[in-house]
Amino acid sequence: KKDNNALLTLQLEPTPDILYQLGQHKKKGQILAGFALETEHELSNAKSKLQRKNLDFIVLNSLKDEGAGFGTATNKITIIDKKSTLNYPLKSKKEVALDIVAKTYELISGNPKKLKNN
Secondary structure (H helix, E strand, C coil), rough: CCCCCCCCCCCCCCCCHHHHHHCCCCCCCCCEEEEEECCHHHHHHHHHHHCCCCCCCEEEEEEECCCCCCCCCEEEEEEEEECCCCEEECHHHHHHHHHHHHHHHHHHHHCCCCCCCC
């Protein structure tokens, strides 16, 4: 018989770290980006992830700012690569996507480019 007051337990197994595996097998000329949503020690944790996973850049999302994160039309990110840390203001998620594409273009081409939000 069911006991409606009984708690159920669900056992989970860790999944393989796909981003780490991609970083271990990255080919010359390939750009590998990652994302980090951190709640404490944001910058140091994101920089550590950048190094550990052999990324070209990482996009740090913060939940500390009003209007950033989930359930909103806006976000505030920091893009970190091996040489720089760029803090972006709060903006639409479409503009955030354009910033990420622009960073990818910069790393591929060697030229920074500002993309228009059309």
